[in-house]
Amino acid sequence: MTKLTDLTIAEARAALEAGDTTAVALTEAHLAAVDAHEDLNAIITKTGERALEMARASDDRRKAGRRKAGRTRGALDGIPLAIKDLFCTEGVRTTAGSNILAPFVPPYESTVSANLWDAGAVMLGKANMDEFAMGSSNETSAFGGAVNPWTRAGDPETRLVPGGSSGGSAAAVAARLALGATGTDTGGSIRQPASFCGIVGLKPTYGRCSRWGIVAFASSLDQAGPMTRTVTDAALMLGAMAGHDPKDSTSAPVPVPDFAATVEQGIAGLTVGIPREYRPEEGLSPEIDAMWTRGMEMLRDAGARIVDISLPHTKVALATYYIIAPAEASSNLARYDGVRYGLRVVDEGDSLHDMYRKTRAAGFGTEVKRRILIGTYALSAGYYDAYYLKAQKVRSLIARDFRAAFDDGVDVILTPTTPSAAFPLGQEVTDPVTMYLNDVFTVPTSLAGLPGLSVPVALTGEGLPQGLQLIGRPFDEDTVLRAGRALEKAAAFTAKPTLLEG
Numbered sequence: 341m342t343k344l345t346d347l348t349i350a351e352a353r354a355a356l357e358a359g360d361t362t363a364v365a366l367t368e369a370h371l372a373a374v375d376a377h378e379d380l381n382a383i384i385t386k387t388g389e390r391a392l393e394m395a396r397a398s399d400d401r402r403k404a405g406r407r408k409a410g411r412t413r414g415a416l417d418g419i420p421l422a423i424k425d426l427f428c429t430e431g432v433r434t435t436a437g438s439n440i441l442a443p444f445v446p447p448y449e450s451t452v453s454a455n456l457w458d459a460g461a462v463m464l465g466k467a468n469m470d471e472f473a474m475g476s477s478n479e480t481s482a483f484g485g486a487v488n489p490w491t492r493a494g495d496p497e498t499r500l501v502p503g504g505s506s507g508g509s510a511a512a513v514a515a516r517l518a519l520g521a522t523g524t525d526t527g528g529s530i531r532q533p534a535s536f537c538g539i540v541g542l543k544p545t546y547g548r549c550s551r552w553g554i555v556a557f558a559s560s561l562d563q564a565g566p567m568t569r570t571v572t573d574a575a576l577m578l579g580a581m582a583g584h585d586p587k588d589s590t591s592a593p594v595p596v597p598d599f600a601a602t603v604e605q606g607i608a609g610l611t612v613g614i615p616r617e618y619r620p621e622e623g624l625s626p627e628i629d630a631m632w633t634r635g636m637e638m639l640r641d642a643g644a645r646i647v648d649i650s651l652p653h654t655k656v657a658l659a660t661y662y663i664i665a666p667a668e669a670s671s672n673l674a675r676y677d678g679v680r681y682g683l684r685v686v687d688e689g690d691s692l693h694d695m696y697r698k699t700r701a702a703g704f705g706t707e708v709k710r711r712i713l714i715g716t717y718a719l720s721a722g723y724y725d726a727y728y729l730k731a732q733k734v735r736s737l738i739a740r741d742f743r744a745a746f747d748d749g750v751d752v753i754l755t756p757t758t759p760s761a762a763f764p765l766g767q768e769v770t771d772p773v774t775m776y777l778n779d780v781f782t783v784p785t786s787l788a789g790l791p792g793l794s795v796p797v798a799l800t801g802e803g804l805p806q807g808l809q810l811i812g813r814p815f816d817e818d819t820v821l822r823a824g825r826a827l828e829k830a831a832a833f834t835a836k837p838t839l840l841e842g
């Protein structure tokens with residue numbers, strides 16, 4: 341049989357069902373992999389004992405012929421996963437990648453992780469991430485950057501970033517430390533690291549998954565989603581994560597379809613839109629452009645119709661995002677004041693304001709402080725109309741562009757996921773604007789609340805994975821996943837991360 345850590349979620353489910361392996365064996369194999377790859381710094385809190393306990397319970401259930409009673413009837417029973425450290429996990433330290441939450445042990449479980457445990461999944465540990473999910477390289481983490489398990493061809497020494505903010509999740513899944521991981525995506529944080537690490541990442545429609553118990557960054561954009569090695573696995577995981585939650589008023593009261601049941605249905609007759617604005621004036625890397633064209637051919641060969649579309653406001657999406665996201669962040673992060681959560685820095689005789697100032701100065705990193713400053717500025721009297729209100733108006737126009745394309749009969753939109761492949765650690769972290777450009781292709785989808793899926797398609801000339809993005813109608817993840825599966829089949833991307841060889 342294939343090595344346990346090389347199985348997909350679908351294969352592991354089948355192996356468990358057939359009695360070829362046990363949840364304990366699967367969990368032990370992954371815990372050993374986590375230990376063997378500490379150099380990747382992908383998992384910042386290991387929960388080995390809890391994992392084995394959950395695995396034993398799963399094996400006991402299976403032996404007794406019992407199924408989990410919940411909605412998904414044990415869809416992931418015995419499957420070991422990593423959880424981005426933005427999801428509150430009851431009794432397990434949850435840091436959001438920040439010093440300010442370093443001592444925080446939540447007394448409650450996020451709805452999405454609770455749904456996963458209800459489906460029988462096993463928690464291996466908490467995955468590294470950019471501080472408060474702000475970043476595109478995982479380098480803003482207070483716990484140090486996670487490392488991409490891929491290296492450039494002919495340059496095995498230079499360590500590359502896994503992307504961000506869900507960099508630990510992506511590195512863990514790519515490096516076979518977990519069968520899947522949760523991520524969150526505010527402007528690209530699931531899709532960009534998935535592309536950088538050669539895995540599948542799905543940002544669902546805003547409202548598909550509950551945000552309850554996920555440390556908030558920008559509440560009108562944040563969305564949880566699966567990071568896996570195959571599209572089918574993403575379908576399986578999303579089915580378990582998603583669903584209406586009365587505790588989150590923005591979670592949508594819509595049924596959760598059986599995504600895995602339709603993922604193989606093919607795309608004959610589907611219309612795929614190609615937005616011309618994703619080929620910017622400054623130019624797209626010729627290599628990525630060629631890969632995009634190949635993706636169009638693959639979908640055409642699978643029976644889809646390819647049409648040219650226009651999303652005219654694409655070029656202002658990034659600027660819009662960098663007003664709205666910091667504005668919401670500055671408001672959400674006001675709660676970290678040394679009084680209620682995590683870190684408190686206070687000296688004898690300090691006033692309340694001294695404590696706020698010292699706690700926030702010591703607790704937040706540079707990027708988080710930058711966002712708070714930008715957001716506070718954009719929301720301040722006198723600038724609110726010029727920046728925040730304007731950005732909200734532009735946001736509506738961006739959403740309207742997408743709606744018009746879908747109203748014209750487009751079923752999914754195909755674009756590159758990122759303008760480049762993974763870059764070396766330390767290369768962009770001192771230049772925020774260059775760093776922000778990583779999200780130029782993922783941010784519009786986030787502003788419009790639409791589902792976006794990144795599928796690994798090929799290696800670049802440097803030997804690094806590169807993904808293409810499929811964008812769909814609201815709550816039409818099934819079509820996005822079907823198209824993703826068609827792309828995955830045609831691309832037949834089987835390369836394994838270089839750091840796993842030898």
Ligand code: GLN
Nearest residue numbers: 473474475526527528529
């Ligand atoms: N990289 C973007 C940012 O820094 C997106 C982050 C995210 O999606 N959480 O804001």
